[in-house]
Amino acid sequence: MNTFKAHLDSADIEDMLEFVLGYSMGQKTAARASALSRTATAIDGTGATRRIEDLDERIDKLAMIVRAMWALLEGQGLTPDQLIAKLEEIDLLDGTVDDQVRPGVVDCPSCHSKVAIGLKACQFCGTEVRTETGHPLSQI
16 A cells, blocks of 8 residues: 555545545436436326326216215105215125225136236136126226
8 A cells, every 4th residue: 555655646646536526426416316307207297197187087076976866865855864874884895994995806707716806807817807896886
């Protein structure tokens, strides 16, 4: 190490330090620029924005359907207490009281195995499965 130092003067050392520091700062600046670019893309998020708009449309449609259904039911003499009792009954259909009804397991029409929730095809034989029940609200 002493031999190496003997061949370098203070100007050489300063130049090397300046180079190393400049390189280091350049790397940090590049990393920051990349992070900012990713953030800008995420903020722009046209895909996410469209998904939110789609969800808003579905919620608006669902709210309209619920209001129409309640108007029909009320017109036939049903009470809010009866509605609440039915909501509690439906909430229990999936076995959990959580204000949600989760889809159940579907049987594969081909191999009759149970198809995991969320899959569109049997995980064993690949046969496409229908998750729609034919109920008018199944698409919501």
